[in-house]
Amino acid sequence: MLILKQIIDYDCDVLIAGGGPSGSALAFHLAKMGAKVIVVEAEKFPRDKVCGDGVSPIALAELDRMGITQTKNFAKANEIKKVGLFLKNDQVYINLSKPEHLKYHARIIPRIELDDMIYGAAKKQGAIYMESSRVLNYSISPTAAWVTIKTGAGPTTIKSRLIVGADGSRSTIARQLRGVKPADDYQLLGLRAYYNNVNGPTDRVDIYFSEAGFPGIFWMFPKGKNDANVGMALISKTFPKKPDHIKNLLQDHIANHSEIQNRIGNGTLEAKMEGWPITFFNTSQKLCGNRVLLVGEAAGLINPLSGDGIQYALLSSGWAAEAIGKCLGENDFSESHLNSYVKRVHKEVGFDFALSNLLVQFPKNKTLTKVWMQILNILIARAKRDKAYADIIAGIFEGTYPSYKALTIPFIFKSIKQGGVEVANALMESLKNPEGIIDDSAEAVNSLFKIVEEVKADPVQQLKWAGNTLSKTAAVAGHVVSRIDLAKLRGR
Ligand SMILES: Cc1cc2nc3c(=O)[nH]c(=O)nc-3n(C[C@H](O)[C@H](O)[C@H](O)COP(=O)(O)OP(=O)(O)OC[C@H]3O[C@@H](n4cnc5c(N)ncnc54)[C@H](O)[C@@H]3O)c2cc1C
Structure with missing residues (x-):
């Protein structure tokens, strides 16, 4: 694609806040088109992120498109072919029949590895990373997006044609764009614990429902032969009673559920349990403005039913890259021009997320x-x-x-x-x-x-x-x- 260079001097074409799956995938696609991309990431890679580490076949297809599935690191990732669903003393084991158009079965890939692979691919395409640096805020003028960043050497300002918020569930960019933080009504709480030396099949993920833990689900996702990701996601706002503390719920579940006890066996907790909010889609909130756009979880692209977000982070970056490519070519970053991305999001996931939101409402x-x-x-x-x-x-x-x-x-x-x-x-x-x-x-x-x-x-x-x-x-x-x-x- 031909990208017109302007007479005005910019530090970059696109500044991306956040180098998780959405930010790094977008950096990969834009750098591949020839755009000058700077990714500002608060942490230093390889970095961990609280997650279930479940990477769906659709997410894997996106990684495949980026050449990541051909790497040695990917080959080590644990493949999943079955799911167990548990309710009280009842259970069903389902063989996952992969849709034909998708090449891979789901994998469990610890985020410290997955995000590093995407970051590596983006860097290889020429994306520039500013690590251990945090975007504080931005301002928009008719000709540029001015982004203020806190770095180890002090604050700095970068002049970009466009700023993208890929900074996750607590997005600074989304909060500034929308003027509000995410409402409780659109949030889940997540908790993750890594266990070593566990038992059980390596190719089966288990999902547990219980009256005590409801409205939340527990999971056990094997990371490989001996290790597992155990966790819980819980709706944050319920009534008439508030949910019990999520940590107590997960601890009680691990202590009292015979199936998960069998799988943990003599396994030990690797480090402390860690929590993180999950922000899901609110159809009435903005996804773009003049010279600013949101992708991945900053945009709320999470399925509240499954907590699945990596595939939407990767997909939305692909959709955004197409729209941004056109904006770069025509040198038009107005909200109305960027709106083609918003329309695409609504077309691809609007119905699915509206129904999932309704099902979570009950x-x-x-x-x-x-x-x-x-x-x-x-x-x-x-x-x-x-x-x-x-x-x-x-x-x-x-x-x-x-x-x-x-x-x-x-x-x-x-x-x-x-x-x-x-x-x-x-x-x-x-x-x-x-x-x-x-x-x-x-x-x-x-x-x-x-x-x-x-x-x-x-x-x-x-x-x-x-x-x-x-x-x-x-x-x-x-x-x-x-x-x-x-x-x-x-x-x-
Ligand atoms: C407990 C839990 C379990 C989950 N399980 C799954 C699962 O099994 N499968 C699945 O598909 N999804 C799961 N998710 C959702 C998944 O983690 C997210 O959808 C995914 O991480 C979104 O990717 P992202 O790149 O948009 O944001 P993130 O991965 O959150 O990345 C955002 C990045 O931005 C950086 N950042 C934040 N603020 C700033 C700033 N101001 N300046 C610069 N950098 C900044 C952060 O350091 C981070 O690296 C889970 C989430 C939780 C909490």
Whole structure:
């Protein structure tokens, strides 16, 4: 691509704040096009980042595009072919059937290694890194973006044509662009612990649900033969009760869940447990302005259902590189010109994220936890005997399928049918054991009373929740309607 050089002197064409997967992937693509790119990174590579380290097949396809999958370091990464889903004493093991167009099964790659590989690839293309330096703020003039940076040698200012915020969930650039920090309503809390000398299959990740930990999920992701990443992601804002402290929840889970105990065995905690916020997509917030744009988690590109963010960090960098390439060619960095990137983001992930946001909205209301446990029970029961159904559930967790795959008539029908089977089984059980009916009925009535009590105790919160749920439902409905082929409907 031909990039026109301007008479005005700039220190660089694009300054990227943050050298994680999104920042370094963008630096790779832009440097490859011939742009002068400076990446300002607060830490020094190789650097760790709190994460589950799960790299999905879609993320791997992006790494492949950058030549990273041909490196020796990549060859060592642990391959995943199965997922175990656990709820109380029930479980299902699903073989991950990789979609045909994707070359690799998911891998577990510790971020200290993954991010270093992407950083290395970007540097090889000619991107310049300023490490151990932090972007403090920026200002926009009609002809430039002026970026103030704190370095070891004191503060400095860089003049760039464009600034990109790739600075993660606590993005400084996003906060300045939007004027607010991310709302609690759009955040998860994450906690990670590395364990050494663990047992169990190296090619199976396990995901655990429990009433005590809900609305959160626990995981055990093997990093290789002996080591594993164990962690939890939890919705930060719930009601009527706030969730218990995430560290207590993870510690209790490890101490009391027999399956994870089997896998940890005599394993030891490598270092302390570390937490980090996860910020997800708020459709009403800005992704760009004049001479400024956001990618990766700074833009909220995370699937709140699975916590998957690496693939969106890499994908969004590819989309941004295309849009920025055009802006560089035409020397136009106005918000309206950069908006082609925003449209692409909404087109690619808008529907999926709107539905995922809606699905996360329900468990925020802890009054409904028992209902959720029942729904998960039904999903697991059906997944045990229906491979196509199991594939969809595993694909949504793995990030290879958008969540709206679960909105198809066959999937919903099978779930409802399974619900019927579960009720029938419970009835049969009751007939065999009539005394049990009294216990079960008492529990059902108790649960119902509890729900009514909790609604009465805080009607304002419940109404607010209902309002939020409605607005998120409307967002999903908007996507559904926009996908209906009106021409086809008229032709009928
Ligand atoms: C507990 C947990 C588990 C997760 N598990 C998974 C998983 O298994 N799979 C998955 O796909 N995703 C997972 N995620 C999400 C994933 O970590 C993120 O989506 C991903 O890191 C986003 O990449 P990024 O490059 O946008 O941001 P980051 O990786 O956060 O990189 C941002 C970079 O910017 C730097 N920075 C920050 N501020 C500044 C500044 N002012 N100036 C300069 N540099 C700055 C930081 O040092 C950092 O290097 C998890 C997240 C958490 C918290």
